[in-house]
Amino acid sequence: MVNKHFYPVSMPSITEKEISYVNKAMQSGWVSSLGECIDKFEQEFAKYCGVKYALTTSNGTTGLHLALATLNIGPGDEVIIPDLTFVATANAVSHAGAKSVIVDIDPDTLCISSEAIMQAITPKTKAIIPVHLYGHPCDMDAINKIAKKHGLFVIEDAAEAHGAEYKGKRVGALSDIGVFSLYGNKIITTGEGGILTTDDLLIYERAKFLRDHAMSKEKRYYHPEIGYNYRMTNIQAAMGLAQLERIDEIIKHRNDLYSWYQEFINTSKTVTLNYVAEWAKSTYWMICMEIEGIDYDTRAIFMAKLKELGVDTRPYFCTVSAMPMYSSENNPVSKYKSDIGLNLPTFFDLTRENVKEISEIVNTVLSEITQTISKCEV
Numbered sequence: 001m002v003n004k005h006f007y008p009v010s011m012p013s014i015t016e017k018e019i020s021y022v023n024k025a026m027q028s029g030w031v032s033s034l035g036e037c038i039d040k041f042e043q044e045f046a047k048y049c050g051v052k053y054a055l056t057t058s059n060g061t062t063g064l065h066l067a068l069a070t071l072n073i074g075p076g077d078e079v080i081i082p083d084l085t086f087v088a089t090a091n092a093v094s095h096a097g098a099k100s101v102i103v104d105i106d107p108d109t110l111c112i113s114s115e116a117i118m119q120a121i122t123p124k125t126k127a128i129i130p131v132h133l134y135g136h137p138c139d140m141d142a143i144n145k146i147a148k149k150h151g152l153f154v155i156e157d158a159a160e161a162h163g164a165e166y167k168g169k170r171v172g173a174l175s176d177i178g179v180f181s182l183y184g185n186k187i188i189t190t191g192e193g194g195i196l197t198t199d200d201l202l203i204y205e206r207a208k209f210l211r212d213h214a215m216s217k218e219k220r221y222y223h224p225e226i227g228y229n230y231r232m233t234n235i236q237a238a239m240g241l242a243q244l245e246r247i248d249e250i251i252k253h254r255n256d257l258y259s260w261y262q263e264f265i266n267t268s269k270t271v272t273l274n275y276v277a278e279w280a281k282s283t284y285w286m287i288c289m290e291i292e293g294i295d296y297d298t299r300a301i302f303m304a305k306l307k308e309l310g311v312d313t314r315p316y317f318c319t320v321s322a323m324p325m326y327s328s329e330n331n332p333v334s335k336y337k338s339d340i341g342l343n344l345p346t347f348f349d350l351t352r353e354n355v356k357e358i359s360e361i362v363n364t365v366l367s368e369i370t371q372t373i374s375k376c377e378v
């Protein structure tokens with residue numbers, strides 16, 4: 001339940017359903033990565049996304065790495081990723097031994113820019129990883145067209161976008177492989193966890209083989225290659241099944257949250273909430289707020305004041321190109337958005353009254369800092 005005096009950014013929604021499914025899995029004795037919940041969760045998740053196959057993993061990062069390994073992407077290869085994303089996207093490319101080529105984003109959707117992708121293609125490019133950031137899908141037709149023209153793989157990083165739709169089709173079904181995170185702050189969660197989606201039997205079988213220590217199907221405990229242990233447990237899958245049965249109500253509530261925030265926050269030309277493209281159905285993993293003209297330090301003051309008043313927020317991701325290990329040319333749109341954006345509390349237990357109270361606090365602090373925001377007409 002929400003503590004009236006402090007609103008965190010995120011918390012999972014765990015009901016009697018999750019608890020009873022997990023209890024049943026525990027009682028079954030199948031506590032590791034074999035058990036009926038795993039198979040069922042994979043089948044149901046595949047069905048939900050509209051693909052033939054889904055494969056659970058230990059988390060979204062291992063899922064991304066597994067996707068790259070399955071496609072045989074490694075040393076000497078380049079993978080194009082957006083600059084504004086969680087660092088796991090880049091880390092997975094590094095774990096595969098390949099190089100991330102970091103490009104700019106579209107200023108509206110915050111997703112990878114297809115023009116920037118085109119400019120970044122070299123003979124070494126093997127794949128593109130579009131990230132459906134904060135629950136908003138990427139412009140997949142444009143990306144897939146480029147990929148087709150240049151013979152590239154596309155791996156959707158759908159870690160933050162369960163159920164989001166692009167032109168009526170769910171993310172995870174829009175490319176060679178989709179990868180979801182099931183971390184505790186995600187739209188649905190298994191505590192830690194991830195899941196891959198694909199329509200391609202060969203990809204599915206290869207990913208499954210590599211995920212399970214690359215054990216030969218014909219000869220148990222014979223391993224012709226170096227594989228991984230990237231498996232999820234049956235207990236986690238039990239929780240996943242319960243969450244998946246509730247995903248429609250969870251997403252509906254996130255839509256409600258978005259409309260409540262739209263209603264109560266004093267938005268303007270300079271203070272905006274999530275943009276949604278006309279071809280997109282966002283699932284609002286996070287309510288996003290951008291304040292044009294604010295700088296990094298003033299945003300930090302703004303967020304600290306909100307916290308004092310009981311509203312936690314989080315800044316947009318730092319750009320990948322700002323990290324020492326990926327240090328590269330600055331992408332101006334990503335850098336700007338990274339500095340002016342923040343996420344407001346976004347989780348299932350928030351009521352309309354809670355959102356009203358949070359918004360009133362946000363509006364008050366916004367007006368207080370107006371003077372310090374240069375060029376800002378709040």
Ligand SMILES: Cc1ncc(COP(=O)(O)O)c(C=O)c1O
Nearest residue numbers: 059060061086088159181182183
């Ligand atoms: C865009 C993005 N990619 C990948 C990941 C990695 O997922 P996980 O934390 O499950 O490893 C996350 C999640 O946190 C994410 O937000």
